[in-house]
Amino acid sequence: MNGSSEKPIKYVLCTVLSSCAKTLNWHLGIQIHAYMIRSGYEDNLFLSSALVDFYAKCFAILDARKVFSGMKIHDQVSWTSLITGFSINRQGRDAFLLFKEMLGTQVTPNCFTFASVISACVGQNGALEHCSTLHAHVIKRGYDTNNFVVSSLIDCYANWGQIDDAVLLFYETSEKDTVVYNSMISGYSQNLYSEDALKLFVEMRKKNLSPTDHTLCTILNACSSLAVLLQGRQMHSLVIKMGSERNVFVASALIDMYSKGGNIDEAQCVLDQTSKKNNVLWTSMIMGYAHCGRGSEALELFDCLLTKQEVIPDHICFTAVLTACNHAGFLDKGVEYFNKMTTYYGLSPDIDQYACLIDLYARNGNLSKARNLMEEMPYVPNYVIWSSFLSSCKIYGDVKLGREAADQLIKMEPCNAAPYLTLAHIYAKDGLWNEVAEVRRLIQRKRIRKPAGWSWVEVDKKFHIFAVDDVTHQRSNEIYAGLEKIYSGIIEASSYVVEDSIILA
DNA sequence: ATAGGGTTAG
Numbered sequence: 048m049n050g051s052s053e054k055p056i057k058y059v060l061c062t063v064l065s066s067c068a069k070t071l072n073w074h075l076g077i078q079i080h081a082y083m084i085r086s087g088y089e090d091n092l093f094l095s096s097a098l099v100d101f102y103a104k105c106f107a108i109l110d111a112r113k114v115f116s117g118m119k120i121h122d123q124v125s126w127t128s129l130i131t132g133f134s135i136n137r138q139g140r141d142a143f144l145l146f147k148e149m150l151g152t153q154v155t156p157n158c159f160t161f162a163s164v165i166s167a168c169v170g171q172n173g174a175l176e177h178c179s180t181l182h183a184h185v186i187k188r189g190y191d192t193n194n195f196v197v198s199s200l201i202d203c204y205a206n207w208g209q210i211d212d213a214v215l216l217f218y219e220t221s222e223k224d225t226v227v228y229n230s231m232i233s234g235y236s237q238n239l240y241s242e243d244a245l246k247l248f249v250e251m252r253k254k255n256l257s258p259t260d261h262t263l264c265t266i267l268n269a270c271s272s273l274a275v276l277l278q279g280r281q282m283h284s285l286v287i288k289m290g291s292e293r294n295v296f297v298a299s300a301l302i303d304m305y306s307k308g309g310n311i312d313e314a315q316c317v318l319d320q321t322s323k324k325n326n327v328l329w330t331s332m333i334m335g336y337a338h339c340g341r342g343s344e345a346l347e348l349f350d351c352l353l354t355k356q357e358v359i360p361d362h363i364c365f366t367a368v369l370t371a372c373n374h375a376g377f378l379d380k381g382v383e384y385f386n387k388m389t390t391y392y393g394l395s396p397d398i399d400q401y402a403c404l405i406d407l408y409a410r411n412g413n414l415s416k417a418r419n420l421m422e423e424m425p426y427v428p429n430y431v432i433w434s435s436f437l438s439s440c441k442i443y444g445d446v447k448l449g450r451e452a453a454d455q456l457i458k459m460e461p462c463n464a465a466p467y468l469t470l471a472h473i474y475a476k477d478g479l480w481n482e483v484a485e486v487r488r489l490i491q492r493k494r495i496r497k498p499a500g501w502s503w504v505e506v507d508k509k510f511h512i513f514a515v516d517d518v519t520h521q522r523s524n525e526i527y528a529g530l531e532k533i534y535s536g537i538i539e540a541s542s543y544v545v546e547d548s549i550i551l552a
Numbered sequence: 553a554t555a556g557g558g559t560t561a562g
Contacts, residue, residue, distance in 0.1 A: 056553095057553075097553080099555090125554085127556075131555065131556075157555090159556045193556090196556085259558090264560075268560095294559090303560080325560095337562095364561080366562055
């Protein structure tokens, strides 16, 4: 191409590299890199920055860093591209360290940089502190009017459960656009303030801000957690109006909304109408059947898909299948699928599938088999596994294994009162009142705060602890009425109030 | 010419 009048100019290469980054076109991107080397464009700041962005977006963060290191000078774009790269590659810590390194140079971070480094704080252990520090920097530099920066701050606060900070920031922002609304709605939804999410969506519509597919997803999720079919259906009609049915994220959220709202048939309709079905949609559907107690149908669907070779099951698909077995109590089938996973599909089960299998054995009363599996599997049992195991111990009244499970959980989260309470429950059921008293002393000695909504009640000089929420506060008579049942150690649920109660004598 | 947020199954 050298000497030819059609030789691509630097500008074109730059734009093409940017497109390669956006569409993850690895093959073309590396050809351009090779061409850059041949044509002596390696030192071009624009092209090198675009190259850093390309490698970072294609998850080749090491290559991105290599290009960056080879650059003689760096500007805001190249720094930001690499920081973003670490952020999207889930190396938030590296992103933050790089940002600190940048602060030591002559190149000052701009709005783009802040938006990136703040996003890197999401999901990174202990990064909430960074978020507040960065927020201070943002205010000092006057970037708090930039909606991208604001929305990344809202995301970060919401991600760390600091919903009040997110809300404060949201209402302080004067020119809120769709991006900022999306972040706040999603923040509410993540923190289970689903009603607030819906209210904000209404406000957004009143302001004539157009929802995006992302907004639809988030609102549908909120409808799922609230199990509100009416609002969910309204959203569905909006989805149709906007022509967003083809978006897999939206379709999957719709399936989830209908199945959690108790209308599995409509979920099936959504799936039927989807032109391009993928693993995610099928898995959502299987999970939907699993959750509404139609385990057999979940398995039928799965088997049918396998026969038609419509789906190559992945780990999450097997989680759905095993969940179906779990909810329906199909122990043998569950074991069969679990084994098939390795033998037929060459997938080595990860901890989630082991968790399903362990739970399956335990719920069926085979506690020792479940316990052995926890020993044999190539993972260290996590909190979820121990706590589901503990609840099976509670159901079957196994004091020895229950104590072990509770000990493990207490070791993992010393301040969480739940395992103490369940353990006391198991002791009480077995009439081991000395042990019950021991647990109570432990809770007091360690000054563990009982969970919000739990209350001590003293009756006949014995202490009882109850799950009390706003509703049950007004129903204390019913609680007292339930006490008699509890005294006998048979904790039968006449209402969930009694179900969640234990005696601490 | 190059860089910025968020979404799917448990």
